[in-house]
Amino acid sequence: MKRTSLAGDSCPVARALDVFGDWWSLLIIRDASLGRRRFGEFQASLGLAKNILTTRLRALVERGILKTVPASDGSAYQEYVLTPKGHGIFPILVALRQWTEEFDEHPDEIATIMVDRDKGKPVKKLALLSQDGRVLGAADTTLKLRPARKASRRASA
Template sequence: MRTRFDGMNCSVAQALEVLGDWWTLLIVRDAFMGMRRFGEFQESLGISKNILAQRLSHLVERGVLERVDVGEHGTHYEYALTPMGKDLAVVLTALRQWSDRWVLGHGNEPLLVYDRRTGRPIPPLRICGEDGQPLRARDMELRPGPGITEETLARYRDRLSSDKG
């Protein structure tokens, strides 16, 4: 049984409650590749029907996918990414780029992503400041947010710049 993070006051932990197992992200990846049917997901992933059904239900319940009735003669459902699900394009692209660089290595990329408008490869994702310039990790600072709890504040007090905001 995996650890639950739903009570943890942390944005990363809360994201893991929605996306925190490998099947879930692979289903989302396949949805981005255009897969919509239960059988397509199962064939692509080699996942058991019961696990796939659980993960699809979870993604629907959490708002990442929606079930769409496409049946002309009776009920037949497919799965489509919601706006929330489509926002995961950045997350999946960051994971893919990280793996291509650090796990697989240059020249071993399974898929390359190109900008349809220009025909050129998409550049590595970067975190940029308001001025458009890339930020490094040392350029970023964590501050308490409006949703912080006293417990979280106590745990990270020495690391947060609470004196600035």
């Protein structure tokens, strides 16, 4: 079976999914972005098996999403915190959240809303803008082949 790896794919969506596209990683990242850091915190919050959590944490560290830091409350245990690369996933979490807010069949089951810390008011929907400031929908965009950057650096197809 050997779950097909998407790592070599040329599509950036696939490449992202290859890094954190499994069943648990994004939830771990969500928890981390909410300030959870300890193995036990993740395990209690997510309710996943500990061996799976071990595997996932290791993979996320390996891929540069999380890093382990020695302590924080003085104990000899280690903690898992987001790297900048991990913090960069935040917009994806927001997009997922907003999709549920808009399309879920049971919005009454959603417990939380995202607000800006200053005013406490709900944030606006993520907006995709053109360089001249127009709001773009899916139909207003296209994909173009990435212009070749440096010299000849043709990896695989």
